[in-house]
Amino acid sequence: TQAALFATEVALYRLVEHYGLTPDYLMGHSVGELAAAHIAGVLDLDDACTLVAARGRLMQTAPAGGAMIAIEATETEIRDTLPTHHGHLDIAAVNTPHSTVITGDHHAAHQLATTWRNNGRRTKQLNVSHAFHSPHMDTILDDFHTTAATLTYHTPTIPIISNLTGQPATTEQLTNPHYWTQHLRHTVRFNDGIHHLHHHNVTTYIELGP
Structure with a gap:
């Protein structure tokens, strides 16, 4: 599911990009922020797919129930x-x-x-299938961080609103494996992100997902 969501979101973005869309901001929801990170150039496609695949695989090994x-x-x-x-x-x-x-x-x-x-x-x-963003994820954080630490990160070309803070993510955050590890575990602050965009005069939103 994680890989399918990522692929769908990136493909839909490439479609609207082809028709001339240039966003002022990007924001995802949970795994959607990894799609945003790839679109913004933080991770190339190979590294983004590696991280998404590890995320999905490790989550399936977390405690069930x-x-x-x-x-x-x-x-x-x-x-x-x-x-x-x-x-x-x-x-x-x-x-x-x-x-x-x-x-x-x-x-x-x-x-x-x-x-x-x-x-x-x-x-x-x-x-x-599992209790995502819960204490059930604690057992996989070290392995996920190990994978995240092998990747190459770049400065984003489009601002990304962070799920962790509801504010624009800094380059230091987005290029730090620890950020993506915490992102897997902690609360998705989607409402705060929308609130931030609203107060910065964003009036048009396009949702790209299944």
């Missing part, structure tokens, strides 16, 4: 309820001001989602 559930709640609301599930759950993504994805142990995730449903909030379990 996890769950990811989108909840109609703010990040703050969710974080306030996480301490009772310490070490078992984390926030995978903050997609909108009121849509937050939890990730981690199956039982803990469903227990927390049930609490929110009982309070009248909508929830939706994601169709995923």
Whole structure:
């Protein structure tokens, strides 16, 4: 799935590029940021494919039995309820001001989602094989970093909005294997990224993906 997403996103970008599209910014969502990094010239195609393939392969070796559930709640609301599930759950993504994805142990995730449903909030379990961006990924971080450290990185030619910060990624971040390792594990701050673009007068967005 990781490789298919990457290939689809890059191919769609090349298509619109052929018709004259020149973006002011790039932003991905999870593995989509690797596609953005390739498009911006941070990684050539061979190195980008190497990193995406390692990411997908290693994720499949992570512990099974996890769950990811989108909840109609703010990040703050969710974080306030996480301490009772310490070490078992984390926030995978903050997609909108009121849509937050939890990730981690199956039982803990469903227990927390049930609490929110009982309070009248909508929830939706994601169709995923593993609990991505959760403590379940901790076992693969060293191996992923080892692969990332073998690649050659370049200064981006198009600004990339970072999933880790929701702000423009620096060259130092994008060319550091540690950044991509943390990117695999930590929260996708998509809402913060959109917020940043909005406040910098971005008015037109094109989504390129399946």
